[in-house]
Amino acid sequence: MSYDLYAEKIISCYEHPHNKGQIKDANAKFREHNMVCGDDITVYIKVKNNLINDAKFTGNGCAISIASASLITDYIKNKKVDEIEKLDLNKIKELLGIDPGPARMKCATLALIAIKHALKNYLTK
Amino acid sequence: MYDIDKIRDDFPILKTKMNGKRLIYLDNAATTQKPQQVISAIVDYYSNYNSNIHRGLYKISEKATQKYSESKEIFAKFINANSIEEIIYTKNTTEAINLIALTYGEKIIKEHDHILISEAEHHSNLIPWMQLAKRKKAHLDYIKLNEQKSGLDIESLKEQMEKKPKITAIFHASNVLGTINNIKDISKLAHKNNSSILIDGAQSIPNIKIDIKDIDCDFFVCSSHKMLGPAGIGILFAKKSILADMPPLFSGGDMIKVVNKYSCAWNDLPWKFESGTQNIEGAIGFRIAIDYINKIGVEKIRKYEKDLMKYFLEQTNNIKNIEVFGPKNIDERVGIASFEIKNIHPHDIAYIFDKQGIAIRAGHHCAMPLVSELSKEKALARISFYIYNTKQEIDESIKAINKVKNIFKIE
Numbered sequence A: 001m002s003y004d005l006y007a008e009k010i011i012s013c014y015e016h017p018h019n020k021g022q023i024k025d026a027n028a029k030f031r032e033h034n035m036v037c038g039d040d041i042t043v044y045i046k047v048k049n050n051l052i053n054d055a056k057f058t059g060n061g062c063a064i065s066i067a068s069a070s071l072i073t074d075y076i077k078n079k080k081v082d083e084i085e086k087l088d089l090n091k092i093k094e095l096l097g098i099d100p101g102p103a104r105m106k107c108a109t110l111a112l113i114a115i116k117h118a119l120k121n122y123l124t125k
Numbered sequence B: 001m002y003d004i005d006k007i008r009d010d011f012p013i014l015k016t017k018m019n020g021k022r023l024i025y026l027d028n029a030a031t032t033q034k035p036q037q038v039i040s041a042i043v044d045y046y047s048n049y050n051s052n053i054h055r056g057l058y059k060i061s062e063k064a065t066q067k068y069s070e071s072k073e074i075f076a077k078f079i080n081a082n083s084i085e086e087i088i089y090t091k092n093t094t095e096a097i098n099l100i101a102l103t104y105g106e107k108i109i110k111e112h113d114h115i116l117i118s119e120a121e122h123h124s125n126l127i128p129w130m131q132l133a134k135r136k137k138a139h140l141d142y143i144k145l146n147e148q149k150s151g152l153d154i155e156s157l158k159e160q161m162e163k164k165p166k167i168t169a170i171f172h173a174s175n176v177l178g179t180i181n182n183i184k185d186i187s188k189l190a191h192k193n194n195s196s197i198l199i200d201g202a203q204s205i206p207n208i209k210i211d212i213k214d215i216d217c218d219f220f221v222c223s224s225h226k227m228l229g230p231a232g233i234g235i236l237f238a239k240k241s242i243l244a245d246m247p248p249l250f251s252g253g254d255m256i257k258v259v260n261k262y263s264c265a266w267n268d269l270p271w272k273f274e275s276g277t278q279n280i281e282g283a284i285g286f287r288i289a290i291d292y293i294n295k296i297g298v299e300k301i302r303k304y305e306k307d308l309m310k311y312f313l314e315q316t317n318n319i320k321n322i323e324v325f326g327p328k329n330i331d332e333r334v335g336i337a338s339f340e341i342k343n344i345h346p347h348d349i350a351y352i353f354d355k356q357g358i359a360i361r362a363g364h365h366c367a368m369p370l371v372s373e374l375s376k377e378k379a380l381a382r383i384s385f386y387i388y389n390t391k392q393e394i395d396e397s398i399k400a401i402n403k404v405k406n407i408f409k410i411e
């Protein structure tokens, strides 16, 4: 039986997540829930000159949602805002190193969804 | 004698596999499995006498009509109601509560009135009252949890009753804590304060003997699917004296006696509340589910469930870093136990259980105010037993708990 989902990388990201916390002068922010298991993540993003200057998150969630939040907030730093729009599940799979499968899809993509919403609101402001 | 092998043999799904392992189904508070007898009864209806009820003047329709009424008769007897006039079939518990809130509630609640519920309600016994309170500018009051957060605080109940609520709506057994409320005393207290009382029996009726006359509540609601019957059929018991004055929620076919172009007369009880073609297969299947429960005996089911719960509490007591919620005394709880393993999200627990072929629930259990009080993650894992579960299955669950702890390197 495979516990790929709980690979070393994911467990360690969960136990020691990167970018945990708020950004005081964030100019984009969004809170997203996963109703199925109660994951609740808020992302904070600071955009400067059309680049993601900083990204952090707060909240509670399962190992998959916290690990993906940690990995994706790392990944988007210094990327252009319009690049983020193109990111999808495939990027999450690549970062996690595994396919989370349909049951855990919402957990895996929670932070990315929140990031996209935050940036959309930022752009239409 | 409790013949567990024979019981298990009646449930075809228990022979199936999940993720390559024999299915261990421990999510009975969400819905129970169905015995072959129930499945066959539904197949028999569609194969041999499918027809609409209350209308056809021919043999098979007579039979379907009779089976539908019989289902209510059997249920009325099951809870010791006076007659089927007091038994209304709905889609589920949720619809039954909404029906009361939207008809009876709508009629009697006025501005500044009080509606009393508790902090441990399932959303289906919370949102309809919240909405009613909003519509009427009435107050929604909560009975608080006790200090141990294992059930309701009796002092708080008494305090809230002093506000003289018009309606009190409360659970019999909690779907999160498993805690059983003393609904007979609560009904008495409510009536003493001139409040009518609704009991949410979704989690109690599967394993606790219900005597509606003894409880003396005004409304009792539950769902067939949580007691071996098919989904899509729920039950509203209401005292006849209340139903007689209560307006129907939906109107249309079947619920009327005579119709003119500009007026109509409602049908007799309980049909006035059942408009349009009903869930006939559901009623037929539900009846067979009650027969099945009766054949074993509710008292025996209760005793068996307590044995399982006792065993589970003993086994988990030896494990570090796990907290099981709800009363320690098994007489005060049904076969439902929510738990937490330190620093592990419940969703991860349920996932690892799934890989072992064990179905459990993780999340807020449709009781967000309560679960938020109990857990910082706002989510819990929950295991819940029914008549076909065994101690060996609990042993497998304990192994799964240890597996979870290993993977997450928790002591």
Ligand SMILES: Cc1ncc(COP(=O)(O)O)c(C=O)c1O
Residues within 6 Å of the ligand: B029, B030, B092, B093, B094, B095, B122, B124, B125, B171, B173, B174, B175, B200, B202, B203, B223, B234, B366
């Ligand atoms: C205590 C309680 N009340 C109400 C309900 C709602 O039942 P249904 O979904 O069948 O309407 C449930 C089901 O989970 C429950 O556990």
